[in-house]
Amino acid sequence: MTALRIFIGWDSREEIAYDVCRQSLEAHSSIQLDIIPIKQDELRRRGLYTRQVDALSSTEFSFTRFLTPHLANYQGWAVFVDCDFLFRRDIAGLLDYRDPSKAMYCVKHDYRPKESTKMDGQPQTQYARKNWSSFMLINCAHEQVRQLTPSVVNSQTGLFLHRFQWLTDDVIGSLPVTWNYLEGWHTREDCEDPTAVHYTRGGPWFDHWQDVEYGAEWSAAAASYRQSVQLAKNAPLLSNSTSRSSAHSPQLAGCR
Secondary structure, three states: OOOEEEEEEOOOOOHHHHHHHHHHHHHHOOOOEEEEEEOHHHHHHOOOOOOOOOOOOOOOOOOHHHHHHHHOOOOOEEEEEOOOEEEOOOHHHHHHHOOOOOOEEEOOOOOOOOOOEEOOOEEOOOOOOOOHHHEEEEEOOOOOHHHOOHHHHHHOOHHHHHOOOOOOHHHEEEOOHHHOEEOOOOOOOOOOOOOEEEOOOOOOOOOOOOOOOOHHHHHHHHHHHHHHHHHHHHHHHHHHHHHHHHHOOOOOOOOO
Protein backbone atom coordinates (compact mmCIF):
# COMPACT_ATOMS: atom_id res chain seq x y z
CA MET A 1 0.00 0.00 0.00
CA THR A 2 1.35 3.43 -0.92
CA ALA A 3 1.62 6.09 1.76
CA LEU A 4 -1.44 8.23 2.42
CA ARG A 5 -0.60 11.76 1.34
CA ILE A 6 -1.67 14.37 3.87
CA PHE A 7 -1.30 18.05 3.10
CA ILE A 8 -1.42 20.27 6.18
CA GLY A 9 -2.03 24.00 5.94
CA TRP A 10 0.98 25.84 7.38
CA ASP A 11 0.85 29.33 8.84
CA SER A 12 3.86 31.27 10.11
CA ARG A 13 1.85 32.39 13.16
CA GLU A 14 0.86 28.83 14.04
CA GLU A 15 3.98 26.75 13.41
CA ILE A 16 3.58 24.86 16.69
CA ALA A 17 0.01 23.98 15.70
CA TYR A 18 1.34 22.37 12.50
CA ASP A 19 4.00 20.49 14.45
CA VAL A 20 1.50 19.08 16.95
CA CYS A 21 -1.01 18.18 14.22
CA ARG A 22 1.69 16.30 12.35
CA GLN A 23 2.96 14.50 15.42
CA SER A 24 -0.55 13.47 16.47
CA LEU A 25 -1.14 11.98 13.02
CA GLU A 26 2.12 10.04 13.10
CA ALA A 27 1.75 8.91 16.71
CA HIS A 28 -1.56 7.12 16.09
CA SER A 29 -1.17 5.93 12.50
CA SER A 30 -1.01 2.24 11.62
CA ILE A 31 -0.24 3.05 7.97
CA GLN A 32 2.55 4.91 6.23
CA LEU A 33 1.92 8.64 5.88
CA ASP A 34 3.46 11.16 3.52
CA ILE A 35 2.87 14.52 5.26
CA ILE A 36 3.50 17.73 3.32
CA PRO A 37 3.09 21.28 4.64
CA ILE A 38 1.34 23.70 2.31
CA LYS A 39 3.42 26.88 2.61
CA GLN A 40 2.22 29.92 0.72
CA ASP A 41 5.70 31.45 0.27
CA GLU A 42 7.01 28.29 -1.37
CA LEU A 43 4.03 28.09 -3.71
CA ARG A 44 4.54 31.72 -4.70
CA ARG A 45 8.20 31.06 -5.50
CA ARG A 46 7.15 28.14 -7.69
CA GLY A 47 4.60 30.32 -9.50
CA LEU A 48 1.68 28.13 -8.41
CA TYR A 49 0.03 30.76 -6.22
CA THR A 50 -0.40 34.31 -7.47
CA ARG A 51 -3.46 35.68 -5.67
CA GLN A 52 -3.28 39.08 -4.04
CA VAL A 53 -3.29 39.02 -0.25
CA ASP A 54 -6.91 38.86 0.95
CA ALA A 55 -7.70 40.90 4.07
CA LEU A 56 -10.50 38.47 4.96
CA SER A 57 -8.18 35.45 4.96
CA SER A 58 -7.61 34.33 8.54
CA THR A 59 -4.72 32.00 7.58
CA GLU A 60 -1.99 31.79 4.97
CA PHE A 61 -3.60 28.62 3.57
CA SER A 62 -7.15 29.93 3.16
CA PHE A 63 -6.88 29.47 -0.62
CA THR A 64 -3.72 27.42 -1.08
CA ARG A 65 -5.53 24.36 0.32
CA PHE A 66 -7.32 24.05 -3.02
CA LEU A 67 -4.01 23.35 -4.74
CA THR A 68 -3.92 19.95 -2.99
CA PRO A 69 -5.09 17.94 -6.06
CA HIS A 70 -2.50 19.66 -8.26
CA LEU A 71 0.26 19.04 -5.70
CA ALA A 72 -0.83 15.38 -5.69
CA ASN A 73 -0.50 15.30 -9.51
CA TYR A 74 -4.24 14.60 -9.79
CA GLN A 75 -3.58 10.98 -8.83
CA GLY A 76 -5.05 8.77 -6.11
CA TRP A 77 -6.50 9.99 -2.82
CA ALA A 78 -5.12 12.75 -0.63
CA VAL A 79 -6.14 14.53 2.55
CA PHE A 80 -6.08 18.22 3.30
CA VAL A 81 -6.34 19.34 6.91
CA ASP A 82 -6.00 22.69 8.67
CA CYS A 83 -3.04 22.88 11.05
CA ASP A 84 -5.26 23.55 14.08
CA PHE A 85 -6.30 19.88 14.44
CA LEU A 86 -5.39 17.30 17.06
CA PHE A 87 -5.75 13.67 16.00
CA ARG A 88 -6.65 11.37 18.86
CA ARG A 89 -6.87 8.09 16.93
CA ASP A 90 -5.68 6.37 13.76
CA ILE A 91 -6.42 8.16 10.50
CA ALA A 92 -6.35 4.81 8.65
CA GLY A 93 -10.08 4.41 9.29
CA LEU A 94 -10.73 7.33 6.96
CA LEU A 95 -9.80 5.16 4.00
CA ASP A 96 -12.86 2.97 4.56
CA TYR A 97 -15.06 5.76 3.18
CA ARG A 98 -13.45 5.91 -0.26
CA ASP A 99 -15.85 5.53 -3.17
CA PRO A 100 -14.42 6.25 -6.64
CA SER A 101 -17.70 7.84 -7.73
CA LYS A 102 -17.18 10.61 -5.16
CA ALA A 103 -14.89 13.55 -5.77
CA MET A 104 -14.41 14.55 -2.16
CA TYR A 105 -15.52 13.75 1.38
CA CYS A 106 -15.95 16.17 4.28
CA VAL A 107 -17.97 16.74 7.44
CA LYS A 108 -20.99 18.76 6.33
CA HIS A 109 -21.26 21.23 9.18
CA ASP A 110 -24.01 23.77 9.64
CA TYR A 111 -21.55 26.04 11.41
CA ARG A 112 -22.80 29.48 12.43
CA PRO A 113 -20.29 30.90 14.92
CA LYS A 114 -21.45 33.55 17.36
CA GLU A 115 -18.04 35.19 17.78
CA SER A 116 -17.06 38.15 15.59
CA THR A 117 -13.34 37.36 15.88
CA LYS A 118 -11.25 34.22 16.28
CA MET A 119 -7.67 33.09 16.84
CA ASP A 120 -5.47 36.16 17.37
CA GLY A 121 -8.14 38.73 16.47
CA GLN A 122 -8.88 37.57 12.91
CA PRO A 123 -12.39 38.30 11.61
CA GLN A 124 -14.90 35.46 11.95
CA THR A 125 -16.66 35.45 8.59
CA GLN A 126 -20.00 33.75 7.96
CA TYR A 127 -20.86 31.80 4.82
CA ALA A 128 -22.65 28.65 3.76
CA ARG A 129 -20.65 25.41 4.12
CA LYS A 130 -18.20 27.09 6.46
CA ASN A 131 -15.47 24.71 7.65
CA TRP A 132 -16.32 22.01 5.12
CA SER A 133 -12.95 22.66 3.48
CA SER A 134 -10.97 22.41 6.74
CA PHE A 135 -10.74 18.62 6.41
CA MET A 136 -11.10 16.99 2.99
CA LEU A 137 -10.53 13.48 1.68
CA ILE A 138 -10.01 14.18 -2.02
CA ASN A 139 -10.24 11.82 -4.97
CA CYS A 140 -7.59 13.67 -6.95
CA ALA A 141 -8.16 11.76 -10.20
CA HIS A 142 -11.91 12.47 -10.32
CA GLU A 143 -12.93 14.32 -13.47
CA GLN A 144 -14.51 17.20 -11.55
CA VAL A 145 -11.50 17.55 -9.23
CA ARG A 146 -9.17 17.75 -12.22
CA GLN A 147 -10.94 20.99 -13.14
CA LEU A 148 -9.52 22.57 -9.98
CA THR A 149 -6.39 23.87 -11.67
CA PRO A 150 -3.98 26.50 -10.31
CA SER A 151 -5.60 28.97 -12.72
CA VAL A 152 -9.00 28.37 -11.10
CA VAL A 153 -7.57 28.57 -7.57
CA ASN A 154 -5.86 31.87 -8.40
CA SER A 155 -8.80 33.52 -10.13
CA GLN A 156 -12.06 32.33 -8.56
CA THR A 157 -13.72 33.90 -5.52
CA GLY A 158 -13.34 32.56 -2.03
CA LEU A 159 -16.99 31.62 -1.90
CA PHE A 160 -16.72 29.67 -5.15
CA LEU A 161 -13.87 27.65 -3.71
CA HIS A 162 -15.02 27.17 -0.11
CA ARG A 163 -18.63 26.41 -1.06
CA PHE A 164 -17.38 23.72 -3.45
CA GLN A 165 -19.08 25.30 -6.43
CA TRP A 166 -16.43 23.57 -8.52
CA LEU A 167 -18.24 20.30 -7.72
CA THR A 168 -21.80 19.08 -8.17
CA ASP A 169 -23.44 18.21 -4.86
CA ASP A 170 -23.89 14.53 -5.75
CA VAL A 171 -20.12 13.91 -5.76
CA ILE A 172 -19.52 15.41 -2.31
CA GLY A 173 -19.50 12.55 0.18
CA SER A 174 -20.30 12.95 3.85
CA LEU A 175 -18.10 12.08 6.84
CA PRO A 176 -19.29 11.76 10.45
CA VAL A 177 -18.51 14.53 12.96
CA THR A 178 -15.75 12.45 14.55
CA TRP A 179 -13.41 13.51 11.71
CA ASN A 180 -13.88 17.26 12.23
CA TYR A 181 -15.18 17.99 15.72
CA LEU A 182 -15.45 21.77 15.99
CA GLU A 183 -14.35 22.82 19.47
CA GLY A 184 -16.78 25.37 20.85
CA TRP A 185 -19.55 24.35 18.46
CA HIS A 186 -20.00 20.61 18.74
CA THR A 187 -20.72 18.93 22.06
CA ARG A 188 -20.35 15.43 23.46
CA GLU A 189 -23.95 14.86 22.34
CA ASP A 190 -22.79 15.30 18.75
CA CYS A 191 -19.77 13.04 19.24
CA GLU A 192 -18.76 11.53 22.54
CA ASP A 193 -15.15 10.70 21.65
CA PRO A 194 -13.94 12.46 18.47
CA THR A 195 -11.08 11.20 16.34
CA ALA A 196 -10.00 14.68 15.23
CA VAL A 197 -10.56 17.86 17.26
CA HIS A 198 -10.54 21.13 15.33
CA TYR A 199 -9.71 24.25 17.37
CA THR A 200 -11.32 26.44 14.74
CA ARG A 201 -11.89 29.42 17.05
CA GLY A 202 -8.35 29.31 18.38
CA GLY A 203 -6.24 26.86 20.35
CA PRO A 204 -3.93 26.84 23.37
CA TRP A 205 -1.01 28.15 21.30
CA PHE A 206 -2.81 31.53 21.47
CA ASP A 207 -2.77 33.37 24.82
CA HIS A 208 -6.52 34.02 24.81
CA TRP A 209 -7.55 30.45 23.96
CA GLN A 210 -6.19 28.44 26.89
CA ASP A 211 -9.51 27.29 28.35
CA VAL A 212 -10.92 25.24 25.47
CA GLU A 213 -12.34 21.73 25.24
CA TYR A 214 -9.57 19.17 24.72
CA GLY A 215 -7.10 21.97 25.41
CA ALA A 216 -5.24 19.92 28.01
CA GLU A 217 -4.76 17.12 25.47
CA TRP A 218 -3.31 19.55 22.94
CA SER A 219 -0.97 21.05 25.55
CA ALA A 220 0.21 17.57 26.55
CA ALA A 221 0.86 16.73 22.90
CA ALA A 222 2.76 20.01 22.46
CA ALA A 223 4.92 19.24 25.53
CA SER A 224 5.65 15.77 24.13
CA TYR A 225 6.62 17.29 20.78
CA ARG A 226 8.95 19.84 22.37
CA GLN A 227 10.56 17.10 24.46
CA SER A 228 11.17 14.96 21.36
CA VAL A 229 12.77 17.93 19.59
CA GLN A 230 15.04 18.57 22.57
CA LEU A 231 16.04 14.90 22.77
CA ALA A 232 16.87 14.93 19.06
CA LYS A 233 19.07 18.00 19.56
CA ASN A 234 20.86 16.40 22.50
CA ALA A 235 21.44 13.03 20.80
CA PRO A 236 24.51 14.11 18.72
CA LEU A 237 26.07 15.73 21.80
CA LEU A 238 25.62 12.56 23.81
CA SER A 239 27.00 10.46 20.95
CA ASN A 240 30.10 12.65 20.61
CA SER A 241 30.62 12.61 24.36
CA THR A 242 30.41 8.81 24.45
CA SER A 243 32.87 8.49 21.55
CA ARG A 244 35.42 10.73 23.25
CA SER A 245 35.02 8.85 26.52
CA SER A 246 35.51 5.48 24.79
CA ALA A 247 38.63 6.70 23.00
CA HIS A 248 40.36 7.56 26.30
CA SER A 249 39.09 4.57 28.35
CA PRO A 250 41.59 1.75 29.01
CA GLN A 251 40.64 -1.57 27.41
CA LEU A 252 40.06 -4.21 30.07
CA ALA A 253 41.66 -7.59 29.56
CA GLY A 254 39.29 -10.10 28.01
CA CYS A 255 36.75 -7.42 26.96
CA ARG A 256 35.83 -6.59 23.42
